[in-house]
Amino acid sequence: MPVLLFYIIYTHMSLVIIGTIAYDAIETPFGKTDKIVGGAATFAGLAAAYLYGQVKLIGVVGEDFGDDNLAILKSKGISLDGVQIKKGEKSFFWSGKYHNDMNSRDTLITELNVLADFDPIIPDSYQDCQYLLLGNLTPQVQITTLDRLQRKPKLVVLDTMNFWMDTAWDDLMKVLRRVDVLTINDAEARQLSGEYSLVKAADKIMELGPKYLVIKKGEHGALLFGDGEVFVAPALPLADVYDPTGAGDAFAGGFIGYLAKVGTINFNNMKNAVIFGSALASFCVEKFGVERLRELDEVGIQQRIARFAELSKFEIID
Amino acid sequence: MPVLLFYIIYTHMSLVIIGTIAYDAIETPFGKTDKIVGGAATFAGLAAAYLYGQVKLIGVVGEDFGDDNLAILKSKGISLDGVQIKKGEKSFFWSGKYHNDMNSRDTLITELNVLADFDPIIPDSYQDCQYLLLGNLTPQVQITTLDRLQRKPKLVVLDTMNFWMDTAWDDLMKVLRRVDVLTINDAEARQLSGEYSLVKAADKIMELGPKYLVIKKGEHGALLFGDGEVFVAPALPLADVYDPTGAGDAFAGGFIGYLAKVGTINFNNMKNAVIFGSALASFCVEKFGVERLRELDEVGIQQRIARFAELSKFEIID
Numbered sequence: 116m117p118v119l120l121f122y123i124i125y126t127h128m129s130l131v132i133i134g135t136i137a138y139d140a141i142e143t144p145f146g147k148t149d150k151i152v153g154g155a156a157t158f159a160g161l162a163a164a165y166l167y168g169q170v171k172l173i174g175v176v177g178e179d180f181g182d183d184n185l186a187i188l189k190s191k192g193i194s195l196d197g198v199q200i201k202k203g204e205k206s207f208f209w210s211g212k213y214h215n216d217m218n219s220r221d222t223l224i225t226e227l228n229v230l231a232d233f234d235p236i237i238p239d240s241y242q243d244c245q246y247l248l249l250g251n252l253t254p255q256v257q258i259t260t261l262d263r264l265q266r267k268p269k270l271v272v273l274d275t276m277n278f279w280m281d282t283a284w285d286d287l288m289k290v291l292r293r294v295d296v297l298t299i300n301d302a303e304a305r306q307l308s309g310e311y312s313l314v315k316a317a318d319k320i321m322e323l324g325p326k327y328l329v330i331k332k333g334e335h336g337a338l339l340f341g342d343g344e345v346f347v348a349p350a351l352p353l354a355d356v357y358d359p360t361g362a363g364d365a366f367a368g369g370f371i372g373y374l375a376k377v378g379t380i381n382f383n384n385m386k387n388a389v390i391f392g393s394a395l396a397s398f399c400v401e402k403f404g405v406e407r408l409r410e411l412d413e414v415g416i417q418q419r420i421a422r423f424a425e426l427s428k429f430e431i432i433d
Numbered sequence: 434m435p436v437l438l439f440y441i442i443y444t445h446m447s448l449v450i451i452g453t454i455a456y457d458a459i460e461t462p463f464g465k466t467d468k469i470v471g472g473a474a475t476f477a478g479l480a481a482a483y484l485y486g487q488v489k490l491i492g493v494v495g496e497d498f499g500d501d502n503l504a505i506l507k508s509k510g511i512s513l514d515g516v517q518i519k520k521g522e523k524s525f526f527w528s529g530k531y532h533n534d535m536n537s538r539d540t541l542i543t544e545l546n547v548l549a550d551f552d553p554i555i556p557d558s559y560q561d562c563q564y565l566l567l568g569n570l571t572p573q574v575q576i577t578t579l580d581r582l583q584r585k586p587k588l589v590v591l592d593t594m595n596f597w598m599d600t601a602w603d604d605l606m607k608v609l610r611r612v613d614v615l616t617i618n619d620a621e622a623r624q625l626s627g628e629y630s631l632v633k634a635a636d637k638i639m640e641l642g643p644k645y646l647v648i649k650k651g652e653h654g655a656l657l658f659g660d661g662e663v664f665v666a667p668a669l670p671l672a673d674v675y676d677p678t679g680a681g682d683a684f685a686g687g688f689i690g691y692l693a694k695v696g697t698i699n700f701n702n703m704k705n706a707v708i709f710g711s712a713l714a715s716f717c718v719e720k721f722g723v724e725r726l727r728e729l730d731e732v733g734i735q736q737r738i739a740r741f742a743e744l745s746k747f748e749i750i751d
């Protein structure tokens with residue numbers, strides 16, 4: 116039964132996510148938290164795990180990172196074989212305060228701790244990686260991850276931020292050449308390209324490597340460029356945004372999780388992936404940290420997707 | 434033949450637009466103009482006239498306003514019976530310079546001239562007004578216009594701006610109570626409501642009078658609130674925006690022009706009206722002043738509408 120065998124192998128190809136697994140302390144107009152679980156890989160992993168069964172994380176935490184926190188990820192079926200726990204060291208810690216408009220924030224504390232000399236280990240069990248999300252992290256670690264995979268994944272999605280444009284431009288250029296999709300926000304797209312027009316920015320950025328570009332615009336939705344096409348995704352208008360932390364990561368996780376689920380890469384599926392990413396991000400901001408992302412279910416996600424479809428649907432007959 | 438008679442009367446109900454008819458001098462990163470035709474009623478009238486046959490303007494110009502400029506409007510079948518020409522006086526003049534991001538501008542010169550004591554005259558031929566656009570203008574003049582119409586129009590759309598919130602709050606509240614739809618930008622919605630969240634802002638603003646609210650977000654599209662529903666309209670991603678002047682007015686003109694054309698007011702038609710408004714605005718910014726709005730045709734507009742439909746369309750099967 117060679118056909119059946121092929122099918123079984125195919126559906127067990129994994130989605131690997133590398134990124135920070137961290138402690139955050141967050142202040143927004145709605146409240147203030149102590150150290151809570153955060154990190155790009157945490158948010159992205161939780162989002163992706165609702166859409167795809169084989170999610171595997173690469174990351175590093177300190178001895179201070181509670182087992183109960185790792186249990187949050189494990190309970191969603193996420194493999195943590197690639198997550199190093201450094202004895203006697205402390206986890207990456209970030210503390211920030213959001214302004215009243217929720218669109219800008221001040222970083223209060225950044226303690227790299229275990230992240231300072233993070234050398235990603237890729238377990239053998241991760242070498243079936245077909246979908247790779249290089250979550251927001253130093254570009255050098257993203258490159259090392261690509262180098263250490265024995266087989267080029269079917270799809271590589273890169274998430275990054277302005278900080279790396281400021282501090283690690285050359286490495287960022289190197290990793291950009293090796294990815295299929297880049298997800299960044301509009302200010303970052305402008306910084307990366309030197310173009311104000313996002314249409315021109317997209318053209319320039321796609322010359323740097325990625326075939327597809329997703330520009331995340333927060334409350335203004337997202338733009339997808341690629342294959343000579345453009346897609347404009349709505350954001351769900353929300354009465355309250357409790358905590359924007361991790362929304363971009365949840366977006367990236369939902370995005371690649373959907374593509375892993377459908378298994379075919381084309382512009383149409385990319386469009387849907389942007390909608391799933393947007394939907395997961397819209398949940399993320401409804402509570403602090405990963406609280407909301409922990410408690411989702413398939414029906415709730417389907418209903419949110421249906422709301423997105425309703426939001427931007429129109430039909431002009433004449 | 435009473436039915437036929439009714440039909441004839443109905444299709445001749447007019448769309449009346451009041452607003453400025455002016456000279457503008459504009460500087461953008463793409464160039465600089467001398468005095469060119471501008472004004473809210475001019476942009477809105479041109480946009481509306483592509484969609485509806487009975488567009489009538491109310492406004493005032495000085496003796497300096499060239500016949501060739503009025504001919505631009507007349508050539509589109511727009512009635513100017515309600516446009517006063519003041520002998521020995523000068524037309525309203527505005528001069529502005531846009532910053533590189535095109536989202537902010539400095540006003541260099543504002544000369545009210547004929548606008549200082551504008552007393553709107555509504556010709557008898559305008560009393561068939563069914564659709565009324567109160568274009569951006571002092572709220573007192575908008576109120577006077579409403580007072581001087583013998584019959585309440587079927588639909589009143591109000592366009593206004595932050596300047597009137599700063600300088601004529603009480604009058605603005607009075608006119609708001611008498612309109613069906615308000616169109617403003619996101620910063621103005623926040624200023625008018627005192628709410629940062631646009632969902633909360635919309636709720637508060639609709640308590641002030643309008644049943645529907647359109648929030649124009651420029652390159653980020655537009656939001657429509659009303660009937661307990663929300664619609665998110667995309668903006669067309671453009672490589673170059675030559676001149677944003679009049680885009681909001683073209684939006685309002687396209688919006689009410691479409692509603693006049695279809696003749697039925699409901700949320701579905703409102704959604705389509707937002708798309709037509711967005712399409713007309715997207716043309717407007719492609720050239721300086723009214724240049725682009727002068728040269729459109731039905732096929733071009735239909736093609737642009739089709740692009741808008743394509744932009745935001747997605748279909749998730751599973």
